[in-house]
Every structure is written in structure tokens, then in C-alpha cells.
Amino acid sequence: MLTKKQYELLMFIHERVRETGIPPSFDEMKDALDLKSKSGIHRLITALEERGFLRRMEKRARALEIVKLPENMAETLRPAQTRSQAQRMSPGHRTRGTAADARGAGSPRRPMGEAEGAINVPLVGRIAAGTPIEALQNKLADVPVPSGMIGRGDHYALEVTGDSMINAGILDGDTVIIQESDTANTGEIIVALVDNNEATLKRLRRRGDSIALEAANPAYETRLYGADRVKVQGKLVGLIRRY
Structure with a gap:
């Protein structure tokens, strides 16, 4: 069971990656959830990790892998799909140069x-x-x-x-x-x-x-x-x- 803020953050990350291919920054997440500091975002992400909804990709800045969505939103995502989403995070003619x-x-x-x-x-x-x-x-x-x-x-x-x-x-x-x-x-x-x-x-x-x-x-x-x-x-x- 997710809290309201946990749910809002998960949906914000999911929609941003789906629409732009780039995960939101901590500042963007803070503003979207109307929080006063980024420490609140860190706590929410940690809680989502512990509940199995998010996974942080090691050694990659801003790489958040969405493991699953709430049951009322979507079925669990396949690993290949979520890895592709995480690597594209966050959100462009012609020879070499x-x-x-x-x-x-x-x-x-x-x-x-x-x-x-x-x-x-x-x-x-x-x-x-x-x-x-x-x-x-x-x-x-x-x-x-x-x-x-x-x-x-x-x-x-x-x-x-x-x-x-x-x-x-x-x-x-x-x-x-x-x-x-x-x-x-x-x-x-x-x-x-x-x-x-x-x-x-x-x-x-x-x-x-x-x-x-x-x-x-x-x-x-x-x-x-x-x-x-x-x-x-x-x-x-x-x-x-x-x-």
C-alpha cells in the first residue's frame, strides 16, 4: 500500500519517462510534489525501493528503474522494459563531428x-x-x-x-x-x-x-x-x- 505522496512520485516518474524518455531531476520531483526540500524525495524513493516499485541503477546518475506499477494502474513490467526505461532517462545531420x-x-x-x-x-x-x-x-x-x-x-x-x-x-x-x-x-x-x-x-x-x-x-x-x-x-x- 502506497501513501499518497509515494503514489504521486511513482506516477510522475513513470509519466515523465514514458513521455520524454528522460527521468525527472530531484528538483523537478520536489517541485511536482510541492515539497520544500530534496530530502523528502530521497525518503520517498527509498520507500518505493523498499516496496519493490523502484530500483536505483548503480553508478548511473538519475537512473531509476520502474519495476512495477500499482495493481490498479498496470501489471508488473518486464525487466527488459524497465531497464530500457531507466537507461533512456530523464528526455534531439550529417558526418563525423x-x-x-x-x-x-x-x-x-x-x-x-x-x-x-x-x-x-x-x-x-x-x-x-x-x-x-x-x-x-x-x-x-x-x-x-x-x-x-x-x-x-x-x-x-x-x-x-x-x-x-x-x-x-x-x-x-x-x-x-x-x-x-x-x-x-x-x-x-x-x-x-x-x-x-x-x-x-x-x-x-x-x-x-x-x-x-x-x-x-x-x-x-x-x-x-x-x-x-x-x-x-x-x-x-x-x-x-x-x-
Whole structure:
């Protein structure tokens, strides 16, 4: 039997992962449940673990595996499903390097090569989840992506290099799926083109007339730019990890 707050937190995590592919941060969970401190979230997560509803993935920031939902919501999830959900947590054209014309924020991760109901998306290069690197734009290959991960508009894939987004569940070597867009809401993970020649994968924050590109790793500082120096090239909509 879950308390009201335990139930609300479990449902919030479940819906966020299902809709965006990225688990909520502790701050987001705190705000959603209207708690005054993150210590309350830690206690709720521990209680959900003890009751068998959640499992924390070792050595992975923000990786919460949903083991089961309350009986009145859904039957117990299969391990393969929940592992995929946990690894994709939290919640994007063309050759090796990042994508200058990259345009793309979170859906379920699936193993690469899973072609059932898949749509081919062009893999167009590497994107730096760290210090921005030179952007290139040449198609390298096609990546089969589950159709449920793809929404409206055009999409492309990028290979992630670096570890600045690990607390958003995005690891070095992951493949991110990006939805082309030249606009994004604050808080979304985007492909940002800086000064028309460097692309990076970061969380967008708007601060007055400036734009902050925020890492999800305390080892990296948030970079602040004038709005005219940053162009949104796309939003993260999915992530695929190879094992």
C-alpha cells in the first residue's frame, strides 16, 4: 500500500519517462510534489525501493528503474522494459563531428538494430556533450529508430561524445535522436549551434536577453551567450544505447 505522496512520485516518474524518455531531476520531483526540500524525495524513493516499485541503477546518475506499477494502474513490467526505461532517462545531420545543420529532446531508448516498426533516421555525425566542437554535416549511415519515438517533422541522429550530460542519462557513445526545430522551451535539451560553427548538446535556459547552455554534470560550467550567438538546431526526442 502506497501513501499518497509515494503514489504521486511513482506516477510522475513513470509519466515523465514514458513521455520524454528522460527521468525527472530531484528538483523537478520536489517541485511536482510541492515539497520544500530534496530530502523528502530521497525518503520517498527509498520507500518505493523498499516496496519493490523502484530500483536505483548503480553508478548511473538519475537512473531509476520502474519495476512495477500499482495493481490498479498496470501489471508488473518486464525487466527488459524497465531497464530500457531507466537507461533512456530523464528526455534531439550529417558526418563525423557534430552537426552544423543539426536541428533537436526524450523518448524511450531501444537497442540499436531493433528494426521492428522502425523508421530509418540519418546519422549525421557526432555531437559534443562537453566543450563545443566543430560542426560537420554529412550523412554517415541510417539508424533504425522505433516509430513510436518519432513525432512530426524531420529527425536525425547524432553520436554523443563527452560526459557533460550524464546526469540527464546521456552517456558518451549514446546515439541521440533529434527532432529538427529552430525553437525550444527553456529546460529542454537541444542541439545548439554557437557562433555558426560549433555545436553542442545542452539544456537550454533563457536568462533575460541571454541564453545559458547548461551541462548535466557538475564538472562542467554553464556557458552564457548573447541570444544572437546561439541557434537552436533541434530538440532531443530519443536516445539509443548499444550494449
